[in-house]
Amino acid sequence: MRDCRSKNVQQVNCANQVEEKANVLCAFSAKVEKNNEVWYIDSGYSNHMTAHESLLIDLDINFTGKMKMGDGNIVKATGRGTLVMNTKKGRICIREVMLVPGLDENLLSVGQMMEHGYLILFGGTVVKIYDDRSLSNIVTRVEVKNRSFPLMLKYLEEVAKKASVTDVGLEKQLTAAYSPQQNGIAERKNRTIVEMAKSMMHEKNMPYTIWGETVNTAVYLLNRCPTKALDKKTPFEVFSGRKPYVKHLRVFGSVCYTHIPQQLRQKLEKSSNKGVFMGYGTIEKGNRVYNLSTQKIILSRDVIFDKDSTWNWETRVEEKDNVSLQLNLNKRKTKKPMETSIQEEVTENDDIQETPQQASICPQPT
Structure with missing residues (x-):
């Protein structure tokens, strides 16, 4: 089998490998309970996806698209919105999240996050997400669990349609009526x-x-x-x-x-x-x-x-504009006094009777 380089053998091996991965994914999904607060960081999908419309803001229901899932089925996206979460460094907006009805899990695409400027590092049993390549501003840190990286989000207010990381928390504060100074x-x-x-x-x-x-x-x-x-x-x-x-x-x-x-x-x-x-x-x-x-x-x-x-x-x-016209007039006025002053200096000298151009070239007679 090592010496065989035929395309048919390679296709068979590839098909067997994909089938094994699909079986493992199905076994894992059967053990995990469905939780809307969990977002799985996945490198196998090219788009962020969720089935819950209440988790997104700026939802564009006019957006439609088709995506091919891991099992080969084609699913339709009925919208696209933005997921907002608050971190220790401020608010983070994850844009272009596809709304896919019937999807069991919430998925964050590694490729799409890197395309939007985020840097994702996998090492050991931890994945770290940074704002940029400087590695100075970490967005979140996710521990591995059951061979996956679930990002836990807690939705504190479905009416406002916002999400916050559980280790930070979010508290809503209001001001008193008729007191804008607060x-x-x-x-x-x-x-x-x-x-x-x-x-x-x-x-x-x-x-x-x-x-x-x-x-x-x-x-x-x-x-x-x-x-x-x-x-x-x-x-x-x-x-x-x-x-x-x-x-x-x-x-x-x-x-x-x-x-x-x-x-x-x-x-x-x-x-x-x-x-x-x-x-x-x-x-x-x-x-x-x-x-x-x-x-x-x-x-x-x-x-x-x-x-x-x-x-x-x-x-x-x-x-x-009046300002531009005034500037042009001022430029013209400043040029005329300079020309007259040069002419007066030349005519006042009795020894030089030439024009300014000639006086600069011809030497003075002794």
């Missing part, structure tokens, strides 16, 4: 966001109907600004472990031009649409632009910005 940090942050959004809208004379887009952009920028509360680090860096990319930031409310793909136009038609910059995409990589012709917000990555222009929403005419 929630001072959140109230001050809300005021900062509102004041920032108001300044952005009045700077470009934006209508009040787009206040939602303005607030989203303000929060997006605040998450990428350093703060004293985090030792002069940005909230984005503290949450993700890496510094934010800021070269894509543009002036809010400026006039811009979005590229029209070739699939949506003919050769002689215009290749761009005029719009107003509204912010940045939350999930997709792109810019949110208000299309002036269709009066709808679109997402595009091919955008040319004119930061010195503002759209007049009343007259529907593009206008230049």
